[in-house]
Every structure is written in structure tokens, then in C-alpha cells.
Amino acid sequence: MPEFWEWLVHVALAGHLKLPLEIMDEIRAGNDNLAKWLSNADHLGPLSLGEESDIALVQRVITKGYAPDLDDTEIERLGNAPFLIAYALTDVANRCVVTTEVSKPRKQRANRHLPDVCREFGVLSMDTFELVRDLNFSTSWRSASQE
Numbered sequence: 001m002p003e004f005w006e007w008l009v010h011v012a013l014a015g016h017l018k019l020p021l022e023i024m025d026e027i028r029a030g031n032d033n034l035a036k037w038l039s040n041a042d043h044l045g046p047l048s049l050g051e052e053s054d055i056a057l058v059q060r061v062i063t064k065g066y067a068p069d070l071d072d073t074e075i076e077r078l079g080n081a082p083f084l085i086a087y088a089l090t091d092v093a094n095r096c097v098v099t100t101e102v103s104k105p106r107k108q109r110a111n112r113h114l115p116d117v118c119r120e121f122g123v124l125s126m127d128t129f130e131l132v133r134d135l136n137f138s139t140s141w142r143s144a145s146q147e
Contacts, residue, residue, distance in 0.1 A: 004137065005037055009046050011135050018049035020087050022080040049087065057086035065117040067109045074110035081114055088123040096124035098131050 011017045019027075024047070027038050037043055061082040062070065070078075088095040096118075103115040118125040126134070 005043075007137050009043055012046040016135055017047070017131075019047045020049045020051070020053065020080075020083055022053065022083045024048065026080055051087065051090075053083050054086055054090065057089050058082045061085045061089070061117065061121065065120055066112055070110055077110040081117070084114065085118055085121060085123055088118070089121060092122055092124075096126055098126055098128060100128060102127070 008017060024038060024044065028035050038047070062075070062078065065082070065085065066078060067074070084097045084099075088097050097114055099114040101113040101115060103119075104113045105116050107113055107116070115125045
């Protein structure tokens with residue numbers, strides 16, 4: 001839905017939504033329409049968080065949020081999840097993690113889901129539907145925002 005993607009840029013320009021470099025790189029490495037769309041400088045710039053990750057925070061998230069003794073396979077399975085949480089930890093009062101994962105508190109180690117690890121660190125997480133609701137997306141967002 002092209003209006004949704006345009007709306008994302010609109011809320012990013014307003015400072016309400018940003019993507020860390022690690023997530024942008026992951027998306028752009030894909031071979032789909034989203035990867036192509038995000039590669040456009042008009043979209044990439046506004047959506048970019050523009051910060052470098054704090055490796056000490058990322059390591060803390062891995063150690064305390066997942067397990068202190070993960071093997072290489074488990075670390076790979078985590079993907080960029082620890083980075084997302086670490087970025088949110090730099091400003092817990094104003095940042096949250098948006099994910100499609102749902103809470104599964106019984107999962108252990110590298111199988112833990114983002115909402116559960118976020119909760120452990122006191123980081124707010126939400127799904128895409130909550131994001132859309134909280135930031136008032138509608139198919140008429142453009143006319144409402146131009147009034």
C-alpha cells in the first residue's frame with residue numbers, strides 16, 4: 001500500500017519513527033519491493049536513526065536478555081534484535097521497539113522473542129498495528145496532515 005510507505009516517511013520526518021542502520025541494511029539486503037523502496041535516498045535519509053550502536057549495550061542485552069554463553073549459531077539466530085533493544089535503552093522514555101513478534105515467555109536463550117526481552121529491560125515494545133494506531137495512520141492521513 002503506497003500510502004503507508006509515504007506515511008512512514010512523513011512520520012519519520014516529524015521525528016516519530018526511525019530505523020537503526022543495522023535494520024536498514026538488513027532490509028536493503030533483501031530482493032523485494034521494500035528493499036528497493038528503502039534504497040531510495042528520499043526514503044533512506046528521513047528514516048535513518050543516524051546513530052552508531054553502543055556495543056557495550058548490545059553485549060549487555062545479549063548476556064542478560066538471552067544468555068551469557070550463547071554459541072555462534074545462537075548469536076546468528078538473534079540477528080539484529082539485540083541492536084534494536086540497545087538503541088531503545090539509550091532513551092527508554094522516548095523510544096520503543098516495533099516488532100511483528102509476539103510474547104512467548106517460555107522461550108529460552110536465542111529463541112526468546114523481542115517483547116519478552118524488551119520487558120526484561122524496561123523497554124516498551126509494540127506491534128505494527130499498535131504503531132499505526134498510536135501514530136494515527138489512515139488512508140486519508142495526507143489530507144488530515146495538510147489541514
